[in-house]
Amino acid sequence: MSLNIVVMAAGKGTRMKSSLPKVLHKLAGRSLLQHVLGNTAALDADARIVITGHGAEQVETAVAGPGIRFVRQEPQLGTGHAIQQTIPALTAGGSTLILSGDTPLITTATTRALVDACDGRQLVLLTIEYADPSGYGRILRDGDSVRAIVEHKDASDEQRCIRECYTGIMAAPTEALKRWVGQLSNDNAQGEYYLTDIVAMAVAEGVPVVAVRTADETEVLGVNSPSQLAQLERRHQLAQAELLMTAGVRLADPARFDLRGALTCGRDVEIDVNCVFEGDVTLGDGVRVGAHCVIRNATIGANARIHEFTHIDGEAAGASVGEGALVGPFARLRPGAQLGAEVHIGNFVEVKNSTLAKGAKANHLAYLGDATVGERVNYGAGSITANYDGANKHRTTIGADVHVGSNCVLVAPITIGDGATVGGGSTITKNVEPGQLAVARGRQIVISGWSRPTKKK
Missing domain, CATH: 3.90.550.10 (Spore Coat Polysaccharide Biosynthesis Protein SpsA; Chain A)
Known part of the structure; x- marks a missing residue:
């Protein structure tokens, strides 16, 4: 019929x-x-x-x-x-x-x-x-x-x-x-x-x-005014929260939870207050999401911890966080971010279109864009990949066990070989072979007896 x-x-x-x-x-x-x-x-x-x-x-x-x-x-x-x-x-x-x-x-x-x-x-x-x-x-x-x-x-x-x-x-x-x-x-x-x-x-x-x-x-219930829309939003969100809690998800406060897409959760997932999930999001077993996080189009592996105020937005490309990884607080993962198991992404670190292998760490104030990062890399505070030349994007490859010091600029395209070290404050424009130390900075000058200028009276 x-x-x-x-x-x-x-x-x-x-x-x-x-x-x-x-x-x-x-x-x-x-x-x-x-x-x-x-x-x-x-x-x-x-x-x-x-x-x-x-x-x-x-x-x-x-x-x-x-x-x-x-x-x-x-x-x-x-x-x-x-x-x-x-x-x-x-x-x-x-x-x-x-x-x-x-x-x-x-x-x-x-x-x-x-x-x-x-x-x-x-x-x-x-x-x-x-x-x-x-x-x-x-x-x-x-x-x-x-x-x-x-x-x-x-x-x-x-x-x-x-x-x-x-x-x-x-x-x-x-x-x-x-x-x-x-x-x-x-x-x-x-x-x-x-x-x-x-x-x-x-x-x-x-x-x-x-x-x-x-x-x-x-x-x-129909919607005829902003007030009615807001009331229906709360009803709907509470209903979604109840379904998740019935399935075993632990929400700190179901009245402060927003799902604007599809959320799939494993066992023993914990979600703190004022978190927003958009698009398609999957949280593996034992994942913990701290307060005030926004997660959109992403997959979070088992036992990962997403600390407070983290923003993950995979957009169409998606983003993924590996098992046991730690992200945040105040971190940002953008489309194409793929974090392996036990990766650490700390406060005010941004990752975009980059892959970080198992155990890699970028703990403070750093940017990784269009990069491939090997296992156990330590990426220093204030360091960035300079991936854009004003017209095109270029890729940075960092081998396993590399140590990148603080306040470094890696100008792509560039490869840092396994086990290499980049000295703090360096701007690296050429490839670094495995095991080498690369330092590219001005020589320190110390002037004795120098006085600061003073204001004229």
């Missing part, structure tokens, strides 16, 4: 007070609309249609992908009018699932339940019971069948006592949906076409109207 998935994403979102279309505001690192599309990706849909309007080009560029089709709603004249625009794009027969682009946390399980209940023959509404249903449309029933949705402002005192409310999400038989939305009228104070009017049409035709209830308020 065919399935259409329609996502309404045409609204302006005036209360967001932003030039960015509402559905592109981010929750946990992804736009609201990306969440909706991602959470329904597992459904075997014949057509995926996104209705755009305000900021249409921006929205379409942001979420374009295989199998996604866009339909414009201009002007925006209500939810029923939005669905009217999709009629030519709907695959015939089967069911159509209708979602909102600003309700990002709807789950795959719930959407599948709606589609299964619809089965191309019933109109299915997603509902929820609220302790305080003020402002929501109430579900009027005859036993298990729904006979109407009444808006709060139109409800009687008795109807306002009903706690079951409509969430704005439904699944409908496609052919009936086409017929119903074609009959909608905008004869109301707002001059808009309301999709909820099809409930009365279905009842009049004898088409069954049923409800699927969700008990999870979070998955049906």
